[in-house]
Amino acid sequence: MSNEDLYALRQRIESVDKGMLRLLEERVKLAKEIGKVKGGDCIYDPVRETEVIERLCRLAEGLDPRFVSLLFREVISFCRSVQKPTRVACMGPEGSFSHEAVISFLGRFVDVVFVENPAEVFDYVSKDKAGIGVVPVENTTEGTVYSTLDAFAAAEPGISVMGEGQIPIRLVLASMEEDMANIEEVYSHPQPFGQCRNWLYKNLPGARQIPTSSTSFAANLARTTKKSAAICGRLAAKLSGLKILEEGIEDQPYNATRFWLIGRAVARPSERSKTSILFNVAHKPGTLFQALEPLYRAGLNLTLIQSRPLPGNPFEYFFFVDFEGDIESQNVKEALNIMKSRVERLRVLGSYPQIKRV
Numbered sequence: 001m002s003n004e005d006l007y008a009l010r011q012r013i014e015s016v017d018k019g020m021l022r023l024l025e026e027r028v029k030l031a032k033e034i035g036k037v038k039g040g041d042c043i044y045d046p047v048r049e050t051e052v053i054e055r056l057c058r059l060a061e062g063l064d065p066r067f068v069s070l071l072f073r074e075v076i077s078f079c080r081s082v083q084k085p086t087r088v089a090c091m092g093p094e095g096s097f098s099h100e101a102v103i104s105f106l107g108r109f110v111d112v113v114f115v116e117n118p119a120e121v122f123d124y125v126s127k128d129k130a131g132i133g134v135v136p137v138e139n140t141t142e143g144t145v146y147s148t149l150d151a152f153a154a155a156e157p158g159i160s161v162m163g164e165g166q167i168p169i170r171l172v173l174a175s176m177e178e179d180m181a182n183i184e185e186v187y188s189h190p191q192p193f194g195q196c197r198n199w200l201y202k203n204l205p206g207a208r209q210i211p212t213s214s215t216s217f218a219a220n221l222a223r224t225t226k227k228s229a230a231i232c233g234r235l236a237a238k239l240s241g242l243k244i245l246e247e248g249i250e251d252q253p254y255n256a257t258r259f260w261l262i263g264r265a266v267a268r269p270s271e272r273s274k275t276s277i278l279f280n281v282a283h284k285p286g287t288l289f290q291a292l293e294p295l296y297r298a299g300l301n302l303t304l305i306q307s308r309p310l311p312g313n314p315f316e317y318f319f320f321v322d323f324e325g326d327i328e329s330q331n332v333k334e335a336l337n338i339m340k341s342r343v344e345r346l347r348v349l350g351s352y353p354q355i356k357r358v
């Protein structure tokens with residue numbers, strides 16, 4: 001190819017780029033207008049965002065859907081931000097897996113506030129210090145994140161789940177040390193410690209395991225403490241300037257965490273929504289069976305059932321249940337009405353879409 005050919009092709013690329021830019025400007029203008037029509041505080045519409053991205057992935061010809069999805073995640077994130085800046089609370093510091101989840105679901109044009117635990121995320125959303133909160137719910141290796149469910153049970157009823165999504169959790173051992181043999185202390189959150197229990201047992205049997213409030217906090221500690229290491233994500237290791245001594249140390253090949261996006265708004269009904277409820281039953285034989293029976297009769301597929309101790313009532317419990325279906329569908333409404341008459345307390349935590357990222 002001659003230099004002229006290269007020049008001509010680059011000219012064409014520049015013209016395509018300019019065309020894309022003008023189209024993006026038009027999209028941003030339209031989003032602003034939509035923002036005015038919608039009014040109010042709630043700009044975020046996870047059902048619509050999922051539809052937009054899925055449609056474009058279907059329409060794309062010869063483009064990797066991961067590229068389409070990533071690109072439009074950021075386009076949408078920006079369009080949302082010009083309508084109204086979105087403040088999102090999640091567990092920090094920067095680089096935590098919650099932070100990765102925020103970026104994966106909402107893109108980079110959000111204003112992230114980092115807090116210490118799920119209860120604080122709920123607190124920020126309740127006090128309108130953040131419009132959206134992102135909290136971990138369940139990990140494929142370690143199971144339910146109890147602190148999130150307990151914080152939800154204690155939160156004011158106006159907060160609901162607006163969406164859910166999952167991200168893969170790849171753990172690294174990161175340190176300022178060059179050699180793993182020098183490591184005497186390992187920092188991490190209890191969940192990731194559990195996710196690489198066998199690896200630690202085999203590879204660092206003598207090291208003290210010190211729990212921290214998050215993986216990114218662990219990374220910060222490892223930066224300033226000699227002969228120590230952190231178990232965290234790549235992002236946290238990078239932000240703390242640590243060296244990665246080993247990557248992919250999780251015990252299960254598929255290690256992922258499911259997160260909820262919480263807020264004051266309610267997601268639009270959708271055919272593929274899931275619903276989460278919280279209830280407690282009288283401490284008598286058969287009450288749990290009777291409570292769940294209407295869900296079975298309505299043919300609803302349960303995806304989670306979790307009991308938690310009822311504060312102030314030793315050895316009594318409340319239950320969290322997730323099932324496939326939307327609160328606006330007739331069969332779900334009917335089932336929950338019957339259920340209500342059979343339980344002591346029933347709270348719908350939300351019907352919400354899955355935020356899928358390819």
Ligand SMILES: C=C(O[C@@H]1C=C(C(=O)O)C=C[C@H]1O)C(=O)O
Binds near residue numbers: 048079080
């Ligand atoms: C533009 C809108 O607002 C937000 C931005 C969207 C987008 O950029 O496509 C989609 C949904 C909303 O979260 C809208 O509701 O359509």
